[in-house]
Amino acid sequence: MELLDRISAALQQGNDAAVLQYTGNAIEAGIPASDILNRGLIAGMDVIGLKFKNQEIFLPDVLLAARAMNAGMGELKPLLMKAGVKAKGKVVLGTVAGDLHDIGKNLVGIMLKGAGYEVIDLGTDVPAERFIDTAVTEDAPVIGMSALLTTTMPSMRDVTALLAGRGLNTRIKTVVGGAPLSARTAAELGADYYAGDAATAVDIVNTILS
């Protein structure tokens, strides 16, 4: 089996130690970083994504694969930067002001990183200004917001309104998710996109940044 196939297979098994080892082997063998990324890591994640959609595997398998992807990316990142290969994009992520729940947000973060995105995780109880200031400073085109409570859900409107007030809403898109939300409430809150689960969040970011 070729090294890149081994990386892909180890990633699909969620074996982060093996992904790390094979990625190192591939670098030592002189395989270009972009090939390791696209034909090894991303190829493996593509298979994982398809199997998840077909219900052949479940969320833990996807998250493990995403964690293995992160392991490989850690090894690869300096080389990619040196070679001038840019990350797929940046996403600012956080749980909105007043809300301390972060499980869903963390899952989205793992999945986005697994899909090759740079994630700037602001944690929980994030004020609207901080979401926007970070997105501007980091030149991130996407803000992802999470809320578990119906009482904190309106904080999302603070972010979307502030973005519009600053004239940034065409440059920076908002994706929202969380238990109390639906596509309709997301629209009422002024969000650009609603993600019902972590896999959908990745699909949406792919669409925004394609």
Next chain:
Amino acid sequence: MQPILTFLSPELTDRIIAEGFTLLGETGVYIDSPGMQERLAGLGARVDSGSGRVRLPETLVERCLASAPSSFSLYDITGEETHRFGTGTVYYTPGSAALYITDEAGRRRPSTDDYIAYVTLTDTLENLASQSTAFVPADVPETISDSYRLFLSLLYGRKPVVTGTFSRGSLRIMKALQTAVRGSEAQLKLQPLCIFTCCPNTPLRWTEETIDTLVSCAGSLIPMEIISVPMCGLISPVTLTGTLIQHTAENISGIVMAQAVQPGTPLLYGCCAAVHDMRYSTTSMGSVESMMLSCGSAEIGRKLGLPTQAYITVSDAALPDIQAGVESGMGGMLAALTGISNISGPGMLDYLNSFSLEKLVMDNEICGMGLRARAGIQPRDDFPAAPLMAELFREKHLLLSEHTRAFLRDEHYFPGPVIDRRDTAARERDPALWSARARAEIERRRAAYAAPELPAGLRSRLYDLMSREAAANGLDALPVPLQRDWRHLPD
């Protein structure tokens, strides 16, 4: 611990069995076959040849019950073992012999194409261990409809077949088809492929036609399910206990006849109980009392040392609707928890008159839930609990825990798309009703169907046997082509 549901106390079970024995010894059973009367008389039964009434002494009954195997296996068309009845494992099988099918167009007589669609779908339904000759194609003469259903099941399906005969003489060709699959009668005895249903005519009567089938099957050690069909309040007592006594006597009389022909004949102790609904004069099988009778019957069969069967995952509803889901769900779950060996009925509607493929895929999910419940709650790596709780506090979730990954697939049953567990957003994106999801699932599964690989020439031999039978019954050409390439379905 494997859960076990009981409706009968040990004392009541013993009383019902004892009363059944008394009925057989004193009231007797009417047997419309002089040959069988003579055979039973030779074994000590008191026979009134004028009326056909045969009284079975307890010693004969005990001897015959003792010779019936407590367990036996079934094998699929490739010879792989699929069932071990009598070991505590439960299996589901589709309902049998409906005259109609119900689909989005309504209720109609089925065709060969409908039957092939059923067989190829059933082959993919992982919670149904066998197929049945589920409904009667109307595009062949009635005289060959029994054998033609079995022929199509063997031509396209992999799983063993629960079947039966309506037409006298059908069994000859049906045995020939089975023997062709196995290569010899001796091999068919070693690896049974089909179970034949044999039902007494309630109350306490066996017709000559059914006895012919019973004798022929027993002579070849072909497994049978002996299924008394009481109708509570009409042709059996209105009380459940009274009906179970009559049912016990009827079933045991069938067991005695089979064992009298060939000791060791494999049998399932079956039940197809209905309640006569006095409001409408209908025979309800979806009633809770029918389900209780089926479960109680299985408890009696188990006490007699036999693997069991019941027609219970069925519905009285005309359409595969909420009523159908409720009745089949209740029956399927009760049957699994009672430990009925062969649970019949998935797909069946309308007092067993009509079959629905949409319901079949829904019932497949019910069966999955039943099998999961039957497996019970087991201690896994759960003691001590503190390390896992520490991990939960540390990680805030257990999605990536070794514990989750080790036990997820064994602990949780994941139903297919007919059971909708999607989130609100997914439901808003695709608001398809269950029936549309069921139809899509039927298409998906049929597209995934792959015909089993069989020895060279076997399908041609089956085809030749069936063609000759059809010709002898006035049908020049079978409505199904003999394909060269069995990887694909006929157009």
